[in-house]
Amino acid sequence: MDDYDDFSFGLGDPMIDHSVRLVDINEQICCKLCNGYFIDATTITECLHTFCKSCLVKYLDDNNTCPTCNIVIHQSHPLNYVGFDRTMQDIVYKLVPNLQINETTREREFYESFGKQEPEDKLLDNDIDGNSDAPKEEGDNDYHRNDEQVKICLECNTNQLRPLRKKFIRISAQATVNHIKKFVAKKLHMDGCHQLDILCNEEILGKDHTLKFVCVTRWRTKQYPLMLHYRPRIDL
Incomplete structure (x- = not known):
């Protein structure tokens, strides 16, 4: 995360000459469990606090409360009351330079270290367009065919x-x-x-x-x- 502390971005309005340092909004886009940027952002429906999916799933193996506010998610099945937050994850990937590419590379290297390929459902994108990391053209109505x-x-x-x-x-x-x-x-x-x-x-x-x-x-x-x-x- 330190590599991005000095990174800044504009607000997108040519009439406003103002930029925001990424470090100033880290609190809103970082997981409280691992202190890293959200990966597979997952939000608790009860209180709307968000965490990395792997962090939250591991935490809820032994707990049934929110790691941030301690509200009880569910007495016996807390995992039924959390869900993938696609909007938040898209925001993080757009704000943090190269985060999505770096995460994809790390995941691929993780599987290769065990002598395995990525799960078949992840490789299907490569079969569709030959390059799962290729950006989609704006306005390309693919009906989620390029999703995992x-x-x-x-x-x-x-x-x-x-x-x-x-x-x-x-x-x-x-x-x-x-x-x-x-x-x-x-x-x-x-x-x-x-x-x-x-x-x-x-x-x-x-x-x-x-x-x-x-x-x-x-x-x-x-x-x-x-x-x-x-x-x-x-x-x-």
């Missing part, structure tokens, strides 16, 4: 609903569980997605969880596709 992709298998675990005719799909990692609910409801000709529960490892997933978050927290070391089950909603 996830392979999913959707299975029905009850006799109350019929199985899908095509249960394997590939979808953006930024899609949420609620998108999966809507997809299943439409295929089953249901009135609304509120009638469904989506589960992973027999645990009900929060509707605002991104699929990337589900992969990291519920499917860390398992083979893809990501196995998700659907069933009629059960009110507890």
